[in-house]
Amino acid sequence: MSVDGEKDEPGWEVDPDDEWGIAVIATVGRQLKLRREAVGMRAAEFGTAVGYGEDLVYKIEGGKRIPRPEYLDRADEVLGAGGLLSAMKEDVRKVRYPKRLRELVKLEAQAVEMGVYESHSLNGLLQTSDHARAVFTARQPPYSLDEVERAVAARLARQSIFERSPAPALSFVQEESALRRPIGGTMVWRQQLEQLLVVGRLRHVTLQVMPLHCEAHPGLDGRIEVLKFPDGTAVGRSDGAFNGRPTSDPKQLRILELRYNTIRAQALSPSDSLAFVEQLLGET
Template sequence: MSSEGVDEPGWDVSPEDEIAPVVEATGRQVRLWREAAGMRVIEFGQAIGYGEDLIRKVERGARIPRAEFLDRADEVLNAGGHLKAFKEDMEKARYPKKVRELKMLEERAVELGVYESHSVNGLLQTEGHSRAVFEARQPPYSQEEVERAVAARMARKSIFERSPAPALSFVQEEVAIRRPIGGTMEWRRQLEHLLEMAQLRNVTLQVMPTNREAHPGLDGRIHVLRFGDGTAVGRSPGAFSGRPVSDPRQLRILELRYGMIRAQALTPGESLAFIEQVLGET
């Protein structure tokens, strides 16, 4: 998989993941209940407040119906809860498997440390920035794939709403701060968002200046999550063949590299001043 726009090694949003067969089964059920009710597609759409094109996509399994869609369909078609019963499966299918796995890890984590090289980490991206990243992929994603990937990435932001709050540490390469992905206005919104996130008490954001001659992150991004039971998992494309690792000795290597990266980066205060400077230059 291309690394362009990827923010988590091995745990990336991947719209190419196969959508669960249950999506097609759900669509067939919607169509069967609609036909049993004697309603044409256009009539059904008007009754539940959705367009004819979307209805057809849902019925052939090309679109994952939202919970409110299934609620309205169940009510209008008098399905007796049979369509509502698919809501949990549809919520799972909405996000690619690797994203669900990563989100589950992040929901358990009490500490997270990320070094990011070429792009702003997904947890720190605005929705517009994230959409621009996925729209830049080659070969191109369909618009539905883009929206699915963006929704999955935004869903992970629930980590910032947890209580007690986990300790979150990010080191971003300068190039990621300076690249105007999505155009000037979206770039400004992204920089402003970084400044807002850096003000959170449980968030530490640092910038690695390009003028640093060398540092342990030159082999690629590093991602380490620690959990309340003392266990941890980490991954880096430049270590252990890119596999996720949980062995304490291997994790120690990733943590050592990340610690050295943090030591060589700008301090949090200097990093905020740097981002403000870049924002002022836009």
């Protein structure tokens, strides 16, 4: 892909309120510029070599734009950096996430097992880009267009969890009402339902639907999330317990696991849940 097309793709700007992110991207930009100048390449010549326009090269070197991972790989190759520029991809990847999400992303990257119950909306790991964009656009007070695109990009970047190897065991329970709300309009809704079917059929993913005819269950207070790690530790959070704060206390985790396991038992089976989503898709 020619990265020149990034001119028309928002979401790669640096968050002006993220001091750490600004510092990281400024450092990366300086290193790129120093390497380029050291080999005697002009910005326009370098841009042609890596598939970027000269203007975008200057923006990246000036710390105004987040470079794509493939840009760093190509720059490393063109400038003969021996892997030093490519090695910056990890820090650059973290900048894509808003500050408040970084700890969550770190935990998700380490988890070997994750269970999530969602009540009012679809879990961010399951959302399509258009669905996420409609959700962020509806926020009040309203986000700016740049803030919306940064939020969408960060949400999609988290979905790399589905491609991890070895794959973590992922379990999602979604309220039926969240699946019926046509966020973004009919076409966006259809694409979202199709996405749920794709994800729900992954071997390491279990997707269940909590039907509306279930009169009561332990998740009525809101979201529940439990993540487990290779060393046997875990962390959990619930909107309706422990002030909504993350907890690693064994006693509190047992309570959250009991609630989540009860919710799973009351929800439709995974096969019935996929059949339900297919039925919804057929009704649109």
